[in-house]
Amino acid sequence: MLSYIRSGIPLKLFRRPEFWVVTLLGALFVITVYADLLRGQQLSGDEFQLVLFALQQAFFLSVIAIATWRFGFAVGFFFWGALGAVTIPYAAIYLTANWHPNLLLEMIVIGLVGLAEVGLINAYEQGKKKLLEYQRHLEDRVKERTVDLTRANLALERDIIERKRIEGELREALAQVKTLTGLLPMCANCKKIRDDKGYWSSVEKYISTHSEAEFTHGICPDCLEKLYPSYYGPGKKKPAG
Known part of the structure; x- marks a missing residue:
């Protein structure tokens, strides 16, 4: 409390109406404590004095509770010390006239x-503050994770779209590829090939239909010799290739 007094009460407290309400309650506490002395009566242990003493305790605890709840540990502890110091002279006078250990x-119990x-109030407020900070931290983490998951989902969607595009291109490429497999029924004489529908086609037409191959025509040396014996017969010069 002494360090708090040396540091001074923040000026912003004086601008808050709640601070003056607490101060007013503290003043009422002081009035109830010294009511008998202010009236010039002796401090006796009659019934009225006991009721007044109970009212003093209620004021004392209320002022400390409100000060701590509204302004934190430092202000609440300051009011506890200040009001306790104000009560000490009255307690000394009252106990001198009406001594009883109980x-x-x-009085000691009330102070404690x-x-x-x-x-307790300060611990509750600090715990609530930490809980709110932790809640905000969790909310920030959830927002960050949501952003990360959104980015991951967008990247996954782009990857899926790209894969579908590549698969479409592959299917299209495979649809354009034509291959010849299996046994081909071929005529032993004219060399025509029978297709799946039973039609006979030339080798060139069948292969061109069922593959990507294209034909260009020429004459081999043996056929040249048969077809043009006068030019490419026995003893004649054969063309290269």
Whole structure:
């Protein structure tokens, strides 16, 4: 508390109406504590004095609770120390006139309850603050993960589209590829080939239909010799190739 007093109460507290409400309650506490002395009456242990003492405790704990809840540990602890210091002279005077060990113990307990109240309320507020910070941290992590997952999904969708495009191109390429497989029924004499529908076609036409091969015509040396014996017969010069 001394370090808090040396550092000074922040000026912004004086601009808040809640601070003045707490201060007013603290002043009422002081008035209830010294009510008998202000009226010039002796401090006696009658029934009215006990009711007044109970009211003092309610004011004391209320002021500390509100100060701690609204302004944090430092302000709540400051009010606890300030109001406790104000109560000490009255307690000394009252106990001198009405000494009882249980009454002293009760005053000490009230002081400890007020101190525990400051600690508990501050711990609750700090825990709530940490919980909110952790919740915001989780929300930020969820947003980051959502962005990452969105990017991953977009990349996956692009990859799927690209794969489908490549598969389409492959199917189209395979559809254009024509190959000849299996046994081909061929005429032993004219060398025509029978297709699946039973029609006979020349070798050139069949192969051109069922493959990518194309034909260009020429005459081999043996046929030249048969067809043109006068030019390419025995003893004549045969063309190269």
